[in-house]
Amino acid sequence: MLTSFAYIGAALAEIAGCFAFWAWLRLDRSPLWIAPGMVSLALFAWLLTLIDSDAAGRAYAAYGGVYICASLLWLWAVEGVRPDRWDVSGALVCLVGAGLILLGPRTA
Numbered sequence: 461m462l463t464s465f466a467y468i469g470a471a472l473a474e475i476a477g478c479f480a481f482w483a484w485l486r487l488d489r490s491p492l493w494i495a496p497g498m499v500s501l502a503l504f505a506w507l508l509t510l511i512d513s514d515a516a517g518r519a520y521a522a523y524g525g526v527y528i529c530a531s532l533l534w535l536w537a538v539e540g541v542r543p544d545r546w547d548v549s550g551a552l553v554c555l556v557g558a559g560l561i562l563l564g565p566r567t568a
Contacts, residue, residue: 462510471531473500
């Protein structure tokens, strides 16, 4: 359960942090957007350390699927662009892959 919350929180923090820079550099917003963006990116990094995994790379790889889904939700909720069937299909494939990476049986 903690893993799910950590992944979801990390995804939201990373997207919000990156969007702060996007807003500043691409949408002509104030450079003051950088400060909350940096805090959000630091929160993202901390949340990923909470993932129960024997290797950081495996935790990050599995996170990729969650990030893709969260990005499409951001696209819809914040940017007002509804994901199409290809977006949704691709996200589902990524989530299955993330599950295989994170939950697959490991040999010693």
